[in-house]
Amino acid sequence: MSTKDTSVNKIAEYLRKEIMYGNIKPGDQIKEFHISKICKISRVPVREALRILHSEGYVDMIPNRGSFVRIVSKEYVHEVAEVYFIIAPKLLKDAIPRYTADTFKKANSLLKKIEKCRDFSKVGYLIWDFGKIIYGPSKLGFMKFVIDEIYKHNIRALNDVFVKSNDMKYDVTYHKKFLDLCMKKQTDEAIKLWNKHIHKLSKTMSQKTDME
Template sequence: MKNGQATVQEKTIVGKIATFLRHEITTTNYRAGAHLKESQISAEFGVSRVPVREAFRILQSEGYLEVIPNRGSFVKPISLSYIKETSIVYKQLAPIILEKAIPNYRESTYKKAFNLLEKIEKSTDFTNVGYMLWDFARVIYGPSKYDFMLCIFDDIYSHSIRLLSEFFKNAETKQYKVESHYEFLHLCKQGKKDEAIKYWSDFIGNMSNIAVALAEKK
């Protein structure tokens, strides 16, 4: 029983460390190329290096870290090719998912979506904005029940927040415009599914171009 409890506790610690590091990387507190040291992280959490090493492995598998032999673990840059590839995948999958999702929207779906947009409009915290946009995506795509494709979108959004953080740090305005999000929802409520999908596809196409342009400047 004690061994089982220790295993659960160890997994919990690994999860906490991984969540912390993921957040620090996503918000660019740990920037691309930063050297993450096991000794420093273990001291910060008051644990041995074992759970830290396991957390590093998790983040490496998720694409947040890269391990360089004889040098250590470093925050992995988001490559231009990755952005281009995810843009292609997103633009291809979004219409398919929405085709199935929109007919399943309920009043509660719209309520959640509009509440998120109101919060985004009022927020000047780029970290919160990024996560709320991720939540918005889950609201509008979730009713499709396409679990595999939704997991792909989760991966895309988790890394896109890093780009959004860079954008906000360099932008003159600290507010994210959501007019297109409102228009999409209004079209859906009016029963104009095909028009809504086309409108949203055009919007994400433009956003993808902006993301690529931003990455090319770095």
């Protein structure tokens, strides 16, 4: 990794923490020159770090105005959940029968990493990786693309759930039960359980918006 990449990642990490812990609040503008002064670095890596945060759902980049901490509304959370509920069952219906021993091995290995993870900035990406594993075997290409975009642009929301937990540990109980049902070829039950998990997750995200 180059020095430039390291600087960008460090700035992104710094800004994530400032946003997650409320030091920079929803709606606040993040000024490049101010961050570059604090971090004693040029504005170029700051700009690249902001692009990363934009892709993760932390920041809105408005032309001719600048970068602002995204305000995640309850309506937005509900809309994302609605789209997910429409697409996910169809994808899983197509994907689960295609699971192999390797699919379960990778999924369980990833769940162990998630359980051990105490870094809020990494949890969202690990959950995204789990999504790629369970939806990946499906042949429904466009739906997979949409689901992937949902995960990609909601890394912040997934990280929020981790930070909000009392023991700073992401609960993977539903994930384990889901895999167990899939191994038993109980596809319909597995999908119902996963929908229940997403409903609970979206409710938690909605509650988080009330706290901001």
